[in-house]
Amino acid sequence: MTLFIVFGALALGAAVAMVFQRNAVHAALLLVLNLLAVAVLFLSLGAEFLFASQIIVYAGAIVVLFLFVIMLLGVDRSEVVLEHTPFQRRQIALGAVSALVLIGAAAPVLGSKTLTAKLPAIPKTFGSAQSIGTVLFQTYLLPFELTGLLLLVATIGILMLAKKKPR
């Protein structure tokens, strides 16, 4: 429980700070902090496999590519991010409204104490490599393969777009 409070707060704080951060690289780093804190939450639930894959996939691959693009394009130059465009202002307003709606919807559930009582105990195999393997490759084999196909199509599409046209 202490683990949850500390790292839940860390995840939340890092996420909020990321949104308000002006420097693109600092924002990406706060995103990494958020992802690592969520990984520790997985660990505190005994889901060691999810913990490791969260770090490898999100922190290790995806955000590194973000950073890569930020560094290559040089969008961290200060003049790019100094002013809010009207579009961004509208986005902020929309985001604030939807956040309020979500908090309002979740408030009755969060306030009641029945929430913790109703939850079933976490099974021993939760988040282990075996249980995830069984779910992915037996129970939901077809959706899993279709997702793979979708990603393959996206990859081929990128290859076609990036290919130089013969003259």
Place this chain on the structure above:
Amino acid sequence: MDWLDVVIILVKVVVCFLLLNLLLAVVVWAERKVIADMQSRIGPNRAGPYGLLQSIADGLKLFTKEDIFPLSADRIVYPIAPIISAVPAFLAFTVVPFGNMLSIGHRHITLQIADINVGLLFFLAMGSIAVYGVALAGWSSGSKYPLIGAVRSSAQMISYEIAMGLSVIPVVLYAGTLSTRGIVLAQQHMWFIGAQIPSFLIYLIAGVAECNRAPFDLPEAETELVAGFHTEYSGIKFMLFFMAEYMHIVTISAIAVTLFFGGWMGPHPNFLVPLWGVLWFLGKTAAFVFLFYWVRASFPRLRYDQLMNVGWKFLIPIGMAWIPISAAVHIFDIRRVVLVGAGVIVGIIVLSLVLPTKKPEVLTEEEAKTTA
């Protein structure tokens, strides 16, 4: 878990950390001596007998040197980049099993800091975090050579991580577990190197590339980039990068021993049994560290396009082809000899598919490097 367990864990962590730091000093000294010998030089010979204290002298020098903070550097990221680089390098070692069991009274102490059941994934995860240290160091220095070095380095590390990930999958299939300790215990009758030569070679090449070591040391190619990502760093911050690099070498060697060479196992007389295991482990790891030196002294640096071609068009396809073959043999229980034969055939097929697309002179150079 009572208080004694906590004490045991603390002692393990502190002792391992101190010994590793000492080991790093020896590894650096040994590299300078070995490479000097291969180049007909003497190497360090002033500080202590045979220059043994050279690393410690260098460490003290770096501690007391001026710590320069460039004006254009990022205030926050610049100082933490070396830490992000060094911490995962040490953390990765926590899952390495360096011995079997030590029994004192009726307490069994595993000779490993943390035996988590996804140990191998933890090792890969720490490798992927290490990319941040390099990328951030290059970006935050606010200077062009470090930036180019960092971009090169992160591209290289991401590419070779895939190859490394693929190379460990057949081992996991055979062992049936992701725990590093479990993998060693699964090799009681036969080391995995016997059936997994292609995997081992992919792991080794990807491992050298992951450490940014010659011949894959493009991120710090001194003739082009000054010193790459750590050009602007000095004093203790530079030392952290230096330690991280050598720690990666030790860990990658140790995991190679764990995955393919039976970890702590080896013949031994029947007294002080757990310590013999540690000795075997250290000996095997030292052999791999020596291989790192040897490779560095033997091969010239690759060109950037060659580096990417080796990773994406050579290692990854072979790794992918090898996984189903290993899986099939594992299920249908064919003799392991067949596995080796099939691996050779697939290697030839992939080679013939990949190589004709390039110019002939590039082809021979690259082939020589990857097969070596």
